[in-house]
Amino acid sequence: MTSLFAWPVALAAAAVAIPALLAIYFLRSRLKNVEVAGLFLWADAPRTKEGGRRLRRLTTPLLFFLELLALVLLTIAAARPFGASARESRPLVLVLDDSFSMRAGEKESPREHALAFLRSGLGAEQLSSVRVVYAGGMPALAGAEAASLDAARPLLDAWSCGAPSADLDRAVAFALETGGARARVFVVSDHPPETPPASGRIVWKSFGEARPNVAFIAATRTSAESGERLSYEVKNFSTGAASTMLRVGSGAQARELPLELAAGEARRVALTLPRGEAPVSATISGDSLAFDDEVTLLDPGPGEIRARVDIADERLRSLVERALDASGRVVLGGGEPSLVVTDGDVASRPGRWVVRIDHAAGGVSLAGPFLTAGTHPLTRGLALSGVVWGTPRGVMDGDPIVTAGNTPIVTELDGPRGAKTIFMRFDPALSTLHLTPAWPVLFWNLVEWRAEELPGVREPNARVGAMARITLPPGVDKASLRAPDGTKLELAGVNGAAALRLSQPGVWSVTTTAGSWRVAANPIAPAESDLSKCSPGVWGDWKRDADPASAPRDLTWAALVGVLAILTAHLRFAAKGTA
Amino acid sequence: MDARLVEALAAGERAGGGCALLPPRRAPGGTAGLLLTRHSGNSIDFREHREYHPGDDVRRIDWNVYARSDSLMVRMHHEEMAPHADIVVDLSRSMSLGGTKKAEATLGLVAMLAEAATNGGFSRAVWGAGDEVKRIETNGPASSWTGLEFAGRGSPAASLARSGPSWKPFGMRIFVSDLLWLGDPGQLVRQLAHRAAAVVIVQLLAARDLAPERSGNARLVDSESGETLDALVDDAALFRYSSALRRHQENWNDEARRGEAVMLTMTAEELVDGWRVGPLAERGILERRRTA
Numbered sequence: 001m002t003s004l005f006a007w008p009v010a011l012a013a014a015a016v017a018i019p020a021l022l023a024i025y026f027l028r029s030r031l032k033n034v035e036v037a038g039l040f041l042w043a044d045a046p047r048t049k050e051g052g053r054r055l056r057r058l059t060t061p062l063l064f065f066l067e068l069l070a071l072v073l074l075t076i077a078a079a080r081p082f083g084a085s086a087r088e089s090r091p092l093v094l095v096l097d098d099s100f101s102m103r104a105g106e107k108e109s110p111r112e113h114a115l116a117f118l119r120s121g122l123g124a125e126q127l128s129s130v131r132v133v134y135a136g137g138m139p140a141l142a143g144a145e146a147a148s149l150d151a152a153r154p155l156l157d158a159w160s161c162g163a164p165s166a167d168l169d170r171a172v173a174f175a176l177e178t179g180g181a182r183a184r185v186f187v188v189s190d191h192p193p194e195t196p197p198a199s200g201r202i203v204w205k206s207f208g209e210a211r212p213n214v215a216f217i218a219a220t221r222t223s224a225e226s227g228e229r230l231s232y233e234v235k236n237f238s239t240g241a242a243s244t245m246l247r248v249g250s251g252a253q254a255r256e257l258p259l260e261l262a263a264g265e266a267r268r269v270a271l272t273l274p275r276g277e278a279p280v281s282a283t284i285s286g287d288s289l290a291f292d293d294e295v296t297l298l299d300p301g302p303g304e305i306r307a308r309v310d311i312a313d314e315r316l317r318s319l320v321e322r323a324l325d326a327s328g329r330v331v332l333g334g335g336e337p338s339l340v341v342t343d344g345d346v347a348s349r350p351g352r353w354v355v356r357i358d359h360a361a362g363g364v365s366l367a368g369p370f371l372t373a374g375t376h377p378l379t380r381g382l383a384l385s386g387v388v389w390g391t392p393r394g395v396m397d398g399d400p401i402v403t404a405g406n407t408p409i410v411t412e413l414d415g416p417r418g419a420k421t422i423f424m425r426f427d428p429a430l431s432t433l434h435l436t437p438a439w440p441v442l443f444w445n446l447v448e449w450r451a452e453e454l455p456g457v458r459e460p461n462a463r464v465g466a467m468a469r470i471t472l473p474p475g476v477d478k479a480s481l482r483a484p485d486g487t488k489l490e491l492a493g494v495n496g497a498a499a500l501r502l503s504q505p506g507v508w509s510v511t512t513t514a515g516s517w518r519v520a521a522n523p524i525a526p527a528e529s530d531l532s533k534c535s536p537g538v539w540g541d542w543k544r545d546a547d548p549a550s551a552p553r554d555l556t557w558a559a560l561v562g563v564l565a566i567l568t569a570h571l572r573f574a575a576k577g578t579a
Numbered sequence: 580m581d582a583r584l585v586e587a588l589a590a591g592e593r594a595g596g597g598c599a600l601l602p603p604r605r606a607p608g609g610t611a612g613l614l615l616t617r618h619s620g621n622s623i624d625f626r627e628h629r630e631y632h633p634g635d636d637v638r639r640i641d642w643n644v645y646a647r648s649d650s651l652m653v654r655m656h657h658e659e660m661a662p663h664a665d666i667v668v669d670l671s672r673s674m675s676l677g678g679t680k681k682a683e684a685t686l687g688l689v690a691m692l693a694e695a696a697t698n699g700g701f702s703r704a705v706w707g708a709g710d711e712v713k714r715i716e717t718n719g720p721a722s723s724w725t726g727l728e729f730a731g732r733g734s735p736a737a738s739l740a741r742s743g744p745s746w747k748p749f750g751m752r753i754f755v756s757d758l759l760w761l762g763d764p765g766q767l768v769r770q771l772a773h774r775a776a777a778v779v780i781v782q783l784l785a786a787r788d789l790a791p792e793r794s795g796n797a798r799l800v801d802s803e804s805g806e807t808l809d810a811l812v813d814d815a816a817l818f819r820y821s822s823a824l825r826r827h828q829e830n831w832n833d834e835a836r837r838g839e840a841v842m843l844t845m846t847a848e849e850l851v852d853g854w855r856v857g858p859l860a861e862r863g864i865l866e867r868r869r870t871a
Contacts, residue, residue, distance in 0.1 A: 031798040031809055037673035037681075037788050038759030039801035039808055041823040045816035048796045048809045 006080035006554075014075040021071055025064055063573055070566040077559035089126035090182050093175035094118070094152070096159050097189035098136040099166035100464075101208070101528040104289040110190035110207035110534070111161050117207070118156055118188070121149055131179060132156065135171030135187075136163030136503075137465045141178060162291075162504045164465040164525035168193070172202060184542055190534045200545030208534030211288040212238030215529030217266060219522055221280065221297035221461060228273045230297060232282055236261035237530040248282045249273060259284075279507060279520065292529045295522040296507055298460040304329045305451050308337040310346055316359055316426075319434045323443035330447055339450050350417035350474045353450055358425045363392035365430045366404035373401050377449035378410070378422075382441050390430020396423050418453070418474030418496065422446075453496075457510065457517045464521045468500045473514035482509040484521070584686050585722050587851065591687030592721035594854035595694025598865040600701055602662055602751060602777060628652040663703065663747040664696040667739070667771075669756030670709035671731035673802045679785030682729055684847030685755060687854060688783060690721035692753055695856075695865050701751065708735035708756075712742035732803050734760035736767040746775070753779040753864075757788060758827070760803075764834040771840065778840035779864055782831065786848045789824070793817060 005011065036042065102111040132142040132155040142159075146152035168189060175185045176199075184201050187193075190208025197204055218233035236242045246257040248271055259267060273280065277299040284293050307330045311317035320341050324330040330339075340346050341355040348354040370384035378401050391409050398411030398421065411423045428434050433442075452458060455473040462468055472479060472493045479498055481489040484506020491498040491510070502508060502521035510517045631640060631651035644652040668674075668689045675682035689705060696703040705715040705724075709731030717724055731738065735756055746752060752775045758764070771778045791812065799808045810816060828844065835842035843862050849855075859865040 031796050032794055033800055034794055034797045034812070035677050035800050035802050037676050037757055037802055039799055039806055040761040041759070041820050041827065042799050042808055042810055044819040044823060045810035045812065048811050
């Protein structure tokens with residue numbers, strides 16, 4: 001702790017005040033000899049040494065020293081003391097770029113260089129604690145607070161660099177908030193910051209360097225009658241031409257395509273393989289970043305739902321069938337339908353949704369206003385303006401999805417274990433709905449909604465870092481998960497679904513008691529594959545940062561409080577002395 | 580002797596030259612009711628007549644006067660006596676209290692009384708009561724007296740009790756002191772009054788004895804014993820001192836009254852300022868002599 005005074009000249013007052021106090025005590029305690037004729041007449045005079053010499057000897061110096069101390073403190077208070085913390089240890093938050101570009105260069109990658117740097121410490125910086133934040137698409141606080149960089153080494157070793165992106169600005173903001181007002185932030189990346197750190201608390205160090213790289217920037221797989229259609233897009237992020245070999249599939253079905261790519265050129269390659277459900281891997285070779293050189297595409301599945309139209313009214317049945325057929329994702333008839341559209345009394349059951357259309361005669365035509373549940377899957381893009389909706393009279397069950405004024409015309413009613421009934425009052429004889437785009441939109445939404453709610457993975461081929469949504473079968477509330485590296489996890493379902501962040505590339509397996517599914521996570525991230533903008537450097541300087549705890553603080557109040565305490569004690573002792 | 584004291588003796592003597600010591604009309608208790616003559620004579624001389632009071636000796640009725648005036652008158656006579664005065668002066672150190680006129684006033688007063696005694700027809704003796712009691716040789720002028728050093732470290736009562744001076748019976752005894760010691764006043768009063776015709780006690784105090792100054796924290800030093808007392812001499816202390824002095828004087832007055840002694844208090848500074856005998860005359864101890 002170093003001290004300073006705002007007005008040090010006031011300290012000179014002590015040179016006057018303290019001798020004055022000494023003089024007062026000297027003069028006060030010096031006794032004048034007075035000769036008297038009869039000492040006995042003075043027997044009742046108050047003694048200057050009340051209570052005996054011993055007590056006086058103790059009391060008077062104590063009062064003197066209290067007064068001396070009070071004078072010193074008053075002088076200090078007059079000089080307005082300020083206290084400032086000397087250089088002290090401070091918390092550190094390490095923000096580690098978790099994107100896969102940090103792996104470029106294998107043994108000479110930015111990650112390896114950064115780890116070597118961190119293991120050697122941060123110079124003379126005194127650290128009170130260390131926290132680690134992995135900066136991926138979302139910042140993630142790693143582990144618990146460590147006492148030193150050495151103690152944080154396991155967290156550094158666990159730094160995987162597998163994210164398809166790194167939102168470093170967000171991570172820095174998170175680090176500043178997590179670390180507190182005194183924390184310093186050290187950002188490890190492979191590229192310069194977009195703008196140099198404005199705060200002296202942040203130091204950004206880049207360990208990257210510009211390297212040539214060829215990477216997948218897109219990969220899709222669709223199933224058709226003719227076979228599996230695969231499409232890959234490969235881009236050369238180098239400043240010069242590059243050649244690579246695209247290898248698709250394995251074994252006898254494998255195909256190899258040499259690619260000569262000019263600087264910055266992206267080339268799309270489409271292939272058709274025989275129909276099958278096996279995963280298809282594709283690789284390219286020969287660059288500095290292997291992470292983005294392989295993609296795996298899974299069978300996207302049929303992508304269709306099985307439906308049955310059980311409507312007695314010919315006209316209405318035709319309208320419905322045409323609308324379902326137009327979606328291209330419905331197979332009518334055959335097998336157990338997951339969706340039934342009826343004007344009869346078909347009941348829903350687990351795994352089966354029923355759309356019950358009431359078109360009884362005697363209804364009315366409603367021209368609106370039509371109110372829709374805004375975020376409901378059935379009303380996405382549904383425009384009912386100008387539509388005349390003919391509807392029978394009566395009461396409807398379920399929760400309203402679409403109303404005409406205060407009259408419900410489409411409602412839904414959930415049944416047990418995933419059963420659902422959608423009530424719809426619609427009389428085509430009194431309506432224009434089926435003559436407008438809203439009619440196929442309504443059925444497209446219906447099919448899409450139903451497909452989303454079928455058990456399984458909606459998007460089997462995704463990018464690394466994306467969230468995969470898994471719809472669990474009716475009655476299932478958890479799933480077992482196996483990551484590409486073999487790690488096993490348990491996923492808990494909420495409202496019949498579970499979410500999974502695909503944190504590493506490869507094929508993830510999800511297994512429930514009612515079925516299993518797979519999802520492929522592919523390292524497709526053009527921004528991370530582009531290593532041309534990487535460069536080493538250091539931005540920011542902690543020396544510019546003033547520790548808020550060490551900011552000069554006015555300590556006058558402390559001196560005055562001390563004076564008050566001393567005066568209180570003085571009063572107490574003095575009262576005792578004269579009692 | 581200090582020149583100022585010699586001068587004080589001379590001044591007192593001069594002042595006493597205009598006065599005469601008067602014998603008190605009543606003797607102190609224990610003297611069997613003797614009446615002393617106001618003027619000495621050679622025989623039983625007629626002095627005056629006065630009216631007869633029951634109890635008067637009928638032999639003293641002057642029948643001639645009765646014949647002329649038809650009233651009973653008694654003849655009054657001077658008794659033939661040789662009056663004597665023993666003047667005892669306190670020679671303790673407190674009588675020469677530093678910074679006061681106490682010593683000058685004491686010696687001047689003694690010389691004044693001695694001279695007045697001579698003028699009043701008294702034989703006289705001056706006794707000094709210091710650590711011991713000794714008679715002061717007073718032949719010659721007062722300025723030549725010796726042995727009047729204020730060196731006593733105890734009270735004159737103690738030294739008088741020890742020495743037992745040979746005072747002349749039925750004489751007048753005058754004691755000059757500040758009376759500032761702690762002890763029984765009755766002892767000294769009784770000793771003075773023993774076989775004395777009259778006792779006069781003159782308390783001579785310095786102005787500072789009567790009204791000390793407020794001196795704050797002070798080390799009070801007893802002028803005789805040298806004992807000290809560290810005290811805060813403030814208004815409260817002065818009040819307590821005055822109260823103690825008043826009680827002390829009351830004790831002396833009570834004992835003096837009880838012993839039928841005359842007691843008065845004089846202030847040294849006032850006395851030396853002109854050597855006025857007023858207070859003594861007012862109490863019937865001295866009278867100013869008529870000049871022809």
